[in-house]
Amino acid sequence: MNLIDGKAIAGRINEETGRKVALMKKHGITPGLAVVLVGEDPPSVAYVRNKDRISQQLGLYSRRIELDQSTTQKELLAVVDRLNADPDVHGILVQSPPPPQIDESEIVKALNPAKDVDGLHPLNVAKLAMGDPTALVPCTPLGCQKLLVESGITIEGKHAVILGRSMLVGKSLALLLMRKGQHGDATVTVAHSRSLNLTKILLSADIIISAIGKAGYLRGEQVREGAVVLDVGTSRVEDPSTRSGYRLAGDVAFDEVAAKAQAITPVPGGVGPMTIAMLMVNTVAACQNQTGFSV
Ligand SMILES: NC(=O)c1ccc[n+]([C@@H]2O[C@H](COP(=O)([O-])OP(=O)(O)OC[C@H]3O[C@@H](n4cnc5c(N)ncnc54)[C@H](OP(=O)(O)O)[C@@H]3O)[C@@H](O)[C@H]2O)c1
Structure with a gap:
């Protein structure tokens, strides 16, 4: 039996991502990731902290937005709209699962597909289904x-x-x-x-x-x-x-x-660990697509 060491493989991918980010920063471009957490679901709190920690380690601009458990759909949509319009943010992830008053599919549809780094917007899903290599994939x-x-x-x-x-x-x-x-x-x-x-x-x-x-x-x-x-x-x-x-x-x-x-x-x-590594990969790819600068 061969143990597949996801931590080690993710570590190597993260090193490569870190090198790309450093190069982009030399040209004045910093890939930015915003992770939005609504409520205090303990596993979600831990995932969001990890994503924030690793994106900082790799040199990305990281924005962690923690919203109250009672946040309404309208309030969350307003946060998504602001992030969609923010040029410092190239990737947005709204941590799943949100509290029950939130309609997750509507939130996903409100994301700018170019910033949808978890690949769940209908446009990215359709691209994946069609075999389009520009899809952002979950x-x-x-x-x-x-x-x-x-x-x-x-x-x-x-x-x-x-x-x-x-x-x-x-x-x-x-x-x-x-x-x-x-x-x-x-x-x-x-x-x-x-x-x-x-x-x-x-x-x-x-x-x-x-x-x-x-x-x-x-x-x-x-x-x-x-x-x-x-x-x-x-x-x-x-x-x-x-x-x-x-x-x-x-x-x-x-x-x-x-x-x-x-x-x-x-x-x-x-x-x-691979999920987080691929989130960083997707954020860098999203940044490259949005800025037209690739390394
Ligand atoms: N490691 C990571 O990075 C990572 C990332 C994402 C998720 N996860 C974990 O992966 C698991 C799945 O996540 P998810 O978001 O996909 O969950 P989910 O939305 O709850 O989906 C679970 C799926 O499993 C199916 N299922 C349940 N019992 C089954 C059974 N006895 N036999 C066959 N299929 C069964 C369900 O079937 P129905 O559709 O018929 O209900 C459903 O399609 C969770 O433990 C989650 O924490 C881990």
Whole structure:
């Protein structure tokens, strides 16, 4: 079994991004990222802090906007409008999930598509579906694809089974892996909570990517010998032995599946760091598109 070290791969990508940012800054251009958090959902607070910390480390201009839990749709739309118009901000991410009074899809539609660094605006989704290479692609799917490529795993012609059909992960990843060329060309099956014969489907997979958010759900007997397994899931499970009282767990029953897999990502330290690395990559790309200056 080969452990795919997402932290190390993300570290190398971040170094490259940092070098690009330094070069752009020499020419008076600083890529800027705004991350908007509404409310105090603990995992979201941690993600937003991490994104802010890493963008600062890489030399980007980072703006963290923290809004009250009671923020209205109208107030949030006004924040998005201001960021859309702000020339210092090239990428905008509104952390998901927002509180229930917020209609997330309307917020996404209000983003300037050129600044939509999580790739969820309908224009970017359509571009991805059409195989247009100028699409801004959601960070987690992009990170999964990059992990496979950087680990020397061939995607072309393989049967990739994706568990989960959210726009943020499963559906976008399916579009990405089935794209013609561009590290795609996989045969993709997307499974979800209504899928029948899931074990049979999984046993025919060369690559399994699980994004459902149920700790330890994927068992060893559902994975064929030699498959590649990426674990996107992150659930907080109680663990009194830790200082916080919880630990992060993936969707995959790690020891069982690792015994059969050719390669596998851990949680934490697999897909998570790649999501942030790809957010930085997308922000730099968005800045280059908006300023017409590329390195
Ligand atoms: N590491 C990272 O950077 C990162 C980034 C994003 C998300 N995540 C994690 O990835 C997980 C998924 O996130 P998400 O936003 O995509 O979640 P989501 O919107 O809740 O979607 C979950 C998907 O899983 C499917 N599902 C649920 N139970 C299933 C089952 N028993 N068998 C097959 N499919 C099942 C659901 O099916 P239905 O559509 O039928 O309901 C749904 O499509 C979460 O744990 C999240 O925290 C991690």
